[in-house]
Amino acid sequence: MLNLRTLRTADADFDAQFQRVLHWSAETDAAIESRVAEILADVRARGDAAVLDYTARFDGLRAESLQALELTRGELKAAFDGLPAEQARALTQAAERVRRYHERQKQANGESWSYRDEDGTLLGQKVTPLDRVGIYVPGGKAAYPSSVLMNAIPAQVAGVGEIIMVVPTPVRGSVATGGTGGGGSSDKGERNELVLAAAYVAGVHRAFTIGGAQAVAALAYGTATVPRVDKITGPGNAYVASAKKHVFGQVGIDMIAGPSEILVLADGTTPPDWVAMDLFSQAEHDEMAQSILLCPDAGYIAQVREAIERLLPGMPRRDVIRASLEGRGALIQTKSMEEACEISNRIAPEHLEVSSSEPHRWEPLLRHAGAIFLGAYTSESLGDYCAGPNHVLPTSGTARFSSPLGVYDFQKRSSLIEVSEAGAQVLGPIAATLAYGEGLQAHAQAAEFRLKR
Template structure:
């Protein structure tokens, strides 16, 4: 296979650097009118015809010869069977990864709390898990058992009573690793449906698919569009764009390591983005040479080449401080600090989905087994978003209990503010609770 790389070279000292960087980062994951209308039609059909629509769409889109919804349901025994069909090494790897993910996310659990004021008023917060979560998992060859662990385990740690997984099986192709991961992660129910129809079923429920409170998990443009449309009826995790990696390197890491780290995201798809930032121009040259050398050895060379040439870049900066500024401007999904003292630079990072510290910490470790979640904000949304976590599967309710004296004292304040907003009923409701001896105060 012949490949040719022509990765973009940018220099932060150039007067038009900001414009070139903005162009490089621009990404619009917007559905066209045809996709949007098709998704709306599918959602409408599922809402109106339930299981029958799911069976019909699965036959049409996935080529599955399903006679009824029963043919699209996998019970717990089938998930346990998958554990016996994978290799011992695969099972051990899944179980080790699951254990590490579980231990990490246990630390994220939030507990209810209360405090009592001097007059006996009690204020607090009640933390409650969602009743039911829906997990969308891509099927067929492009399937990711690691995503099952990353989505299902935080839900279970949060205390979600039921996790429902939907996974398409195109042309009847079942991925045993995905089912084994579902078994290990504690998934409760599995339906072999996919696409916008699966999202609609989770959001609105059918005769067989239970309605969930939140839908998480990656999918194609039809899945993403459907998630947009059902948001509000249910919660969603995020609308994810292509995968990204930004490596900040001081020039002292093996250039082959850095090239392969860039490849690790570029191989996801042609729109993935891989960027290297360094103050060492000669090091950028060495990494470019490593890219050319290693590219022909990659199984997914064509995809990597299109990603690297289309959206990748090698960026020269003045110094490490400017490298931090560029990193914060990009707000990447994955940020590798491949430097001598990453801890020293950590306080300078404000925006990143996950931060990989030091030369030996490849992003790939985070994808599979380090412990933190690999569901991360993309397309600059790390400026205001966080990785998927236990907190995404918990709700918080405010607790207010006023003592007689507390209600009387707060009533004066509420009355003034409510009358200032011309909401008389609010004011009088509060005033009714003011004690007689306090009314003149």
């Protein structure tokens, strides 16, 4: 019997129980923070040599130079050409959908604009792409080609000049693959051909088989071989997350991601098996992932619970799913769908499924979510792989103030101001008055010098 908690908003202690379900600390273990700081400092000081040392120590992958750990464009193409036809077709179709979505996104809010006042003053905004970005892709057994598409394609659509990918390819038995480490190997490590093929399809310019905090440091500070980037995006383990946090300011980062989340807001019209499997879809990521169902129908909640119990034994990752559901999952009976929407806004989930026969009735009430999946046929997994919108989403309630990864993350904006002679006569006195009020005489006089006497 699965020990999955059921809560009722009508209960007097609901808020206290609810907060216990939501609790998750983003604080990184102090030992990890200290080790990451050491690695970053070492890579900054010794560059390529430090990256090679850590790659041998943690990934068991030895190389004479960092150039030997760079994947050529030919190797990426060979990986794509070697895929089974069905995989190649799926990868290409997914990439095309992701690209098409982000091209629309660029058209909507990623273009420069300007206008002129009545006096001829020009005001506007110049949008330009970043020069160079780095994308981190987990490697070895945890290989995610979809993450390559979701990070590289919006960068490419934005017009980024150079996209650098880092992906660890640990040797079996190394620290990164759960072994004891040490020794190293001249082997290429565990390369995932689908990841390399995705890099080819997504237009990655350069790729290195390095990972961990040392890869983040190489991208942030630059080495003799790895060029310094302007921004680093992509998921990773606790060491990668800590490293991204440490280098923020030297470079931009996308976000510090917490455990994966799904919230299903159901009205009881979707087959219970579908909802149970959707809850599994996030719970199978890891033990800290969170899956929550909000529904006003107690009978339907009971049906979903029965489906969970029945389907769980057949899942290959059932132990992980069980730990996730028992640790951070919940089935919550609300008083109404309106209340379910209010609670959803409090949670601000990464993935929000509106599993309802009337999804567009409830969507206007939903303010905070990384991605909103409307209707019974819209499983979250479609968004992960091929629907088109980005699957790099804010977690842990940060959807209250942040957005999915997008074209805008790979662009920057410069204000354009061209003041005419007539405009200077209008703006000068305003600026001078405010500048004198702040005690900044040079500011004031710089504006007054341009006034007609």
